[in-house]
Amino acid sequence: MIEWNHNMFSEKPGRTTEVHYHIITDPGVNVHVKPYLIPEAKREEIRTKVGRMLELGVIEESHSQWSSLIVLVPKSDDSRQFCNYFRKLNEVSQFDSYPIPRIDELNNRLGKAQFLSTLDLTKAKMGDLSSPNGSCFHPAKFLLIGIPGLETLHVWISIPFCFMYVIAILGNCTILFIIKTEPSLHEPMFYFLSMLAVIDLVLSTSTMPKLLAIFWFSYREISLEACLLQMFVIHSFSTIESGIFLAMAFDRYIAICNPLRHKTVLTNMIVSKIGLAAMIRGMLYISPLLLLVQRYAYYRTNIIAHSYCEHMAVVILVCGDITISNLYGLTIGFLVLLMDLLFIVLSYIMILRAVLRLASVDARLKTFSTCISHVCAILAFYTPIVASSLTHRFGQNVSPRIHILLANFYLLVPPMLNPIVYGARTKQIWQRVLKI
Missing domain, CATH: 1.20.1070.10 (Rhodopsin 7-helix transmembrane proteins)
Incomplete structure (x- = not known):
């Protein structure tokens, strides 16, 4: 199946304009978290990952008043995932009433599936387009x-x-x-x-x-x-x-x-x-x-x-x-x-x-x-x-x-x-x- 759909996979993450999500935060509140001291051993890895994401165009330089921490999360293959630490953002976010899917409902949906996979969704996450109401950007389109x-x-x-x-x-x-x-x-x-x-x-x-x-x-x-x-x-x-x-x-x-x-x-x-x-x-x-x-x-x-x-x-x-x-x-x-x-x-x-x-x-x-x-x-x-x-x-x-x-x-x-x-x-x- 993967061979038939090989054109769907690429080392360079793409971007879709079909799906957007919005983070609605409390009015008049800006989240600005001061950066913490990063160990010297991790700084070069962070520079490499940031440079790679800039090169791919999935991030851009920002002058927003909003900021959050970055963390390197260990993965099962001994590599580390570059993540944002959004706990402070979550504290001022307004959550809607849409319920979180129940695990038993998800299992029932997957019960008749012919193929199951544990593909790494790193690049899928890079393709997300978010727009918090306090985060501003310069749109090309x-x-x-x-x-x-x-x-x-x-x-x-x-x-x-x-x-x-x-x-x-x-x-x-x-x-x-x-x-x-x-x-x-x-x-x-x-x-x-x-x-x-x-x-x-x-x-x-x-x-x-x-x-x-x-x-x-x-x-x-x-x-x-x-x-x-x-x-x-x-x-x-x-x-x-x-x-x-x-x-x-x-x-x-x-x-x-x-x-x-x-x-x-x-x-x-x-x-x-x-x-x-x-x-x-x-x-x-x-x-x-x-x-x-x-x-x-x-x-x-x-x-x-x-x-x-x-x-x-x-x-x-x-x-x-x-x-x-x-x-x-x-x-x-x-x-x-x-x-x-x-x-x-x-x-x-x-x-x-x-x-x-x-x-x-x-x-x-x-x-x-x-x-x-x-x-x-x-x-x-x-x-x-x-x-x-x-x-x-x-x-x-x-x-x-x-x-x-x-x-x-x-x-x-x-x-x-x-x-x-x-x-x-x-x-x-x-x-x-x-x-x-």
């Missing part, structure tokens, strides 16, 4: 959980997510194609709609391929660099999209309240500058947030209880004070979401005043109907993003799966709905789609 508590349903959940992603890709690509090839749609409102379609493609594609890989193949690993890039893309493009919605509200205000100046105010050059300003604003607002996260070198764990690298989901794992990062995130949320939304609401108040001044009911309905698509898109974008942001920071009693589902909805639902809403409400787009 993170592990995305997906949707905690619903792991057994990931394959089923992936079906509607994949369906919405396909609709988002096809819908937004169709919008871009039609606006480019239809001369009658070369107007400010549709230029802004093209920008919105590009942003929706970026937002949905920045998360959905990785999410589907988690759902279908349990591929949870993401490098630190890729995690930071994903975080930057998600938050910066969400900010840019908010700016485009504000620009579209301004377009509707000019078109309804001052229609004679619409084409002179919103020229192609002005529309391009507005789009560029929205992009620069989004990147400038989010860049400091990314720099703050990059300053954090040590984390309590590399397991992110989320389906993508959302800012708060990452920084709560940090060893250290995250007050500045949290406050900056709240400030950006206020400046971008609330201020943009406030200006959009003010624009529509002035639009309503202009519409109500019209003489006939038909004229009022026809004028305001040009804004219905924009209002629906705004509600689809701002509702889940505000709910997700508030529950993440203040909803301690809200289930984590609700946090994550809301976070995924605001990155997937608007990209799916925007092409449908604008396609259904815009006669030129609808007719062109029928021709295709």
Whole structure:
């Protein structure tokens, strides 16, 4: 049997990311045990074993406030096993209620075994990945959980997510194609709609391929660099999209309240500058947030209880004070979401005043109907993003799966709905789609 499975054995211990264990200790307690005097005869052996483990990559230099003693335990073959002495750690550890297996139950399980072995598990122990809540390390990779508590349903959940992603890709690509090839749609409102379609493609594609890989193949690993890039893309493009919605509200205000100046105010050059300003604003607002996260070198764990690298989901794992990062995130949320939304609401108040001044009911309905698509898109974008942001920071009693589902909805639902809403409400787009 061993010969058949020879590829499972190696002198160099491997490492698995499938199994992790956590040591939960009493809050506010650090275990620091002073080293004792080691006999000269054992020092060289310890140096050799430590050097070997450093070479194999199973340990690394640590600057943690936590420390425990090391001991050399004699084995039956007259060699000595390198061990950690964790008695002090055990004294402050919080034990769960999972019962220790009974010896008679283990014997019953082994009773029908065809092979029994006493293999040395030294290298298996080296492969363990532990993360005590007081022990901090610098992770090269993170592990995305997906949707905690619903792991057994990931394959089923992936079906509607994949369906919405396909609709988002096809819908937004169709919008871009039609606006480019239809001369009658070369107007400010549709230029802004093209920008919105590009942003929706970026937002949905920045998360959905990785999410589907988690759902279908349990591929949870993401490098630190890729995690930071994903975080930057998600938050910066969400900010840019908010700016485009504000620009579209301004377009509707000019078109309804001052229609004679619409084409002179919103020229192609002005529309391009507005789009560029929205992009620069989004990147400038989010860049400091990314720099703050990059300053954090040590984390309590590399397991992110989320389906993508959302800012708060990452920084709560940090060893250290995250007050500045949290406050900056709240400030950006206020400046971008609330201020943009406030200006959009003010624009529509002035639009309503202009519409109500019209003489006939038909004229009022026809004028305001040009804004219905924009209002629906705004509600689809701002509702889940505000709910997700508030529950993440203040909803301690809200289930984590609700946090994550809301976070995924605001990155997937608007990209799916925007092409449908604008396609259904815009006669030129609808007719062109029928021709295709």
